[in-house]
Amino acid sequence: MYQPSHPIPVSIVTGFLGAGKSTLLNRLLGDPALADAAVIINEFGAVGIDHLLVERSGDSVIELANGCLCCTVRGELIDTLADLLDRMQTGKIKPVNRVIIETTGLADPVPVLMAIMAHPAIAAAFSVDGVVTLVDAVTGIEALERHDEAARQVAVADRLVITKTDLVATEVAASFAKRLAGINPTAEIVDGAAPMAASPGLLVAGLFDPARKSAEVGEWLRAAETGHDHHHHDVNRHDEHIRAFALLAGALPSRQVIEAFQHRLAREHGDHILRIKGILAIAGEPRPLVIHGVGATVYPSRYLAGWPVDCAPETRIVVIGADLSEKAVRDLFASFLNRPAIDRPDRAALEDNPLAAFGFRR
Numbered sequence: 516m517y518q519p520s521h522p523i524p525v526s527i528v529t530g531f532l533g534a535g536k537s538t539l540l541n542r543l544l545g546d547p548a549l550a551d552a553a554v555i556i557n558e559f560g561a562v563g564i565d566h567l568l569v570e571r572s573g574d575s576v577i578e579l580a581n582g583c584l585c586c587t588v589r590g591e592l593i594d595t596l597a598d599l600l601d602r603m604q605t606g607k608i609k610p611v612n613r614v615i616i617e618t619t620g621l622a623d624p625v626p627v628l629m630a631i632m633a634h635p636a637i638a639a640a641f642s643v644d645g646v647v648t649l650v651d652a653v654t655g656i657e658a659l660e661r662h663d664e665a666a667r668q669v670a671v672a673d674r675l676v677i678t679k680t681d682l683v684a685t686e687v688a689a690s691f692a693k694r695l696a697g698i699n700p701t702a703e704i705v706d707g708a709a710p711m712a713a714s715p716g717l718l719v720a721g722l723f724d725p726a727r728k729s730a731e732v733g734e735w736l737r738a739a740e741t742g743h744d745h746h747h748h749d750v751n752r753h754d755e756h757i758r759a760f761a762l763l764a765g766a767l768p769s770r771q772v773i774e775a776f777q778h779r780l781a782r783e784h785g786d787h788i789l790r791i792k793g794i795l796a797i798a799g800e801p802r803p804l805v806i807h808g809v810g811a812t813v814y815p816s817r818y819l820a821g822w823p824v825d826c827a828p829e830t831r832i833v834v835i836g837a838d839l840s841e842k843a844v845r846d847l848f849a850s851f852l853n854r855p856a857i858d859r860p861d862r863a864a865l866e867d868n869p870l871a872a873f874g875f876r877r
């Protein structure tokens with residue numbers, strides 16, 4: 516295998532679902548300092564859309580779909596890195612001066628780290644230059660309490676970026692920062708709104724050093740080196756509670772319809788929704804509409820300038836839920852699309868019902 520003269524730095528960008536990883540990357544990737552970086556995006560669920568949302572041309576964005584980096588596609592990561600080396604050696608691509616890996620929001624970063632650090636040929640060619648973990652000031656505390664992965668992402672970080680500080684009071688962000696420092700006292704904590712979070716230097720965090728982490732992180736790393744404890748092969752299922760599914764459709768009637776659907780979904784099922792994101796076709800509109808939701812928070816939708824290459828103008832929405840009824844979500848979506856069925860109301864019935872806002876159905 517080709518060996519570069521110096522190991523190529525690898526930055527791991529992680530953070531729970533919807534914490535703002537793609538938003539941060541989009542901001543950083545415009546910087547000329549990252550023009551020669553390769554970006555590997557891993558997404559949970561069979562229908563991936565993140566690679567469409569990271570605005571970068573050419574083949575420098577590599578999608579690893581069909582599973583979570585920490586489990587089913589770990590081998591694929593090694594193959595992808597080996598292939599990158601190969602393509603550099605044979606001159607098929609320009610030399611890459613950094614690799615940025617965006618994990619899924621559900622990834623345990625420890626096996627990802629070990630995949631790189633414990634593989635002799637890969638470790639000779641690449642060095643992990645820090646783990647940057649994004650934490651959401653709005654939903655981060657709940658994620659830490661409910662999901663081990665979120666706590667692990669914080670514990671292994673070299674840098675913690677608190678995102679969405681614009682959406683919470685200063686005191687809330689400050690007390691969240693304290694909580695994070697309690698979990699990981701050695702990580703530098705950065706406000707996502709600070710200039711540093713918009714600079715490529717954010718990704719240069721120094722060689723990942725297990726000795727600077729807690730004893731618990733050391734144990735996780737050793738356990739990951741010796742084996743892997745949660746093998747599973749269903750690309751849509753993370754554990755017995757967390758599942759992803761996709762809502763696919765042609766062009767939707769209007770932006771208002773999808774926004775009304777999102778708010779209704781958040782109101783009725785917000786407790787069980789971890790993430791919703793989509794790229795949508797809207798009738799009569801040449802541009803794709805992008806929607807996002809995290810927990811019960813619905814983010815403003817926005818139009819992209821145009822459809823990404825190789826992406827048919829159709830609607831793809833990914834929903835990730837914890838103990839969420841897929842049928843209930845599909846039925847609600849169908850109601851908003853006015854696809855009537857005997858046992859469900861259509862959109863007009865849902866919206867005309869004066870009690871609908873309070874979650875009552877006819």
Ligand SMILES: Nc1nc2c(ncn2[C@@H]2O[C@H](COP(=O)(O)OP(=O)(O)OP(=O)(O)O)[C@@H](O)[C@H]2O)c(=O)[nH]1
Nearest residue numbers: 531532533534535536537538620678679707807814
């Ligand atoms: N107000 C505000 N919104 C933000 C900020 N960062 C991200 N968002 C919004 O949060 C939503 C999710 O952001 P993404 O960047 O897609 O999150 P992600 O971590 O890549 O999501 P997954 O890959 O699904 O885990 C989007 O609507 C963003 O616009 C922020 O600092 N402030």
